[in-house]
Amino acid sequence: MRATRVLVLNSGSSSVKYQLLDMADGSRPATGLIERIGERTSRLRHTPAGRPSREREEPVADHETALKAVAEELDRDGLGLDSPELAAIGHRVVHGGRRFTEPTVIDDAVLAEIERLVPVAPLHNPANLAGIRTAVALAPHLPQVAVFDTAFHTTMPEYAARYAIDTAVADAHRVRRYGFHGTSHAYVSRKAAELLGRKPSETNVIVLHLGNGASASAVARGRCVDTSMGLTPLEGLVMGTRSGDVDPAVVFHLTRVAGMSVDEIDVLLNKRSGLLGLCGDNDMREVLRRMEHGPDAEAARLAFDVYVHRLRKYIGAYHAVLGRVDVVAFTAGVGENAAPVREAAVTGLEGLGLAVDPERNAARGDGPRLISPPTARVAVAVIPTDEELEIATQTYALVTGRTTDET
Numbered sequence: 001m002r003a004t005r006v007l008v009l010n011s012g013s014s015s016v017k018y019q020l021l022d023m024a025d026g027s028r029p030a031t032g033l034i035e036r037i038g039e040r041t042s043r044l045r046h047t048p049a050g051r052p053s054r055e056r057e058e059p060v061a062d063h064e065t066a067l068k069a070v071a072e073e074l075d076r077d078g079l080g081l082d083s084p085e086l087a088a089i090g091h092r093v094v095h096g097g098r099r100f101t102e103p104t105v106i107d108d109a110v111l112a113e114i115e116r117l118v119p120v121a122p123l124h125n126p127a128n129l130a131g132i133r134t135a136v137a138l139a140p141h142l143p144q145v146a147v148f149d150t151a152f153h154t155t156m157p158e159y160a161a162r163y164a165i166d167t168a169v170a171d172a173h174r175v176r177r178y179g180f181h182g183t184s185h186a187y188v189s190r191k192a193a194e195l196l197g198r199k200p201s202e203t204n205v206i207v208l209h210l211g212n213g214a215s216a217s218a219v220a221r222g223r224c225v226d227t228s229m230g231l232t233p234l235e236g237l238v239m240g241t242r243s244g245d246v247d248p249a250v251v252f253h254l255t256r257v258a259g260m261s262v263d264e265i266d267v268l269l270n271k272r273s274g275l276l277g278l279c280g281d282n283d284m285r286e287v288l289r290r291m292e293h294g295p296d297a298e299a300a301r302l303a304f305d306v307y308v309h310r311l312r313k314y315i316g317a318y319h320a321v322l323g324r325v326d327v328v329a330f331t332a333g334v335g336e337n338a339a340p341v342r343e344a345a346v347t348g349l350e351g352l353g354l355a356v357d358p359e360r361n362a363a364r365g366d367g368p369r370l371i372s373p374p375t376a377r378v379a380v381a382v383i384p385t386d387e388e389l390e391i392a393t394q395t396y397a398l399v400t401g402r403t404t405d406e407t
């Protein structure tokens, strides 16, 4: 039997998401999620294709226990880690630094390098590592591949990746712009080119990944030339709970004037800012609902306006970076679902050739679709992201030497 399946694991700090994908027919035989790892009760939801989900609530102390539970659930459906159809496991790894520019087969040296990057990704890399180590112990016979969120951005020119700070300090502590969400930016920019019937290598794209975390990227002929997240995922756009760009002196000011500690400011900017900080809600659905009615419509409106203003500035900036733009692609939870955000983001940018067609923008749909008027100079599109498919595709290509089309 030919091994055509890839298990994709996304090990976060308190959750593990997984999908089993079959690269031969595009099916997903199982998907699932374990939440609240390390808390008193954790929840596992496992969904085998075409059958009802199974849920378990029990304490799951750590990633090792979590992955063992995932392996058990897969086993119950005959999809276990020793199944002959399983070709590899693909792991999402948030930070790959400058070294990992491509998906990489995991060995001890790779693990050591991911470990070395923990100081620049203290929230994410330890959880990713815990997931990888357990998966390697559970399935030592399978090739395992790390797919890095930063990899797609390693093509940024040095002048876009550097902060204008003392080079010696920056180099000693690896302070530079890395960018994140790269798997999504890679997938969406390619799909956006496909939607126009063009080759990625001949297409310039601005990707707006607007989820709970949010980032923009400028992609020139298939290669990332700038992105809005930096050393960490805090820089750039306004997000659900993150501030995005602020004057760095805000940190000094709050330390000196408000007596806040560095850790408190870290929490403030990462967890209590963005939409949440501006209006008390981090979910764009709530913000949009409150703008329409309710006693506190004003705070919701201001949060929306700050969010959209930042977005528009990045669209303008990336026009300047790219020179010529063929398509602006909206993706992730907000980008795929919130028509008012998409409309507001391009309003006033007619001079750059941007517009949305109200009917196309309002129409719901599952797949990639154009929302600009047919005569528009620059296409505007909604491209649903699929990071699991991208991780599986890259993993499969690396371990088998085959692309999905050849399977």
Ligand code: AMP
Binding pocket: 210, 211, 212, 213, 240, 282, 283, 284, 285, 332, 333, 334, 337, 338
């Ligand atoms: P993601 O991180 O891509 O899963 O996106 C999650 C975010 O998408 C949520 O926090 C919501 O703010 C947003 N979202 C999801 N569905 C909608 C919707 N129908 N309208 C507006 N925002 C949405």
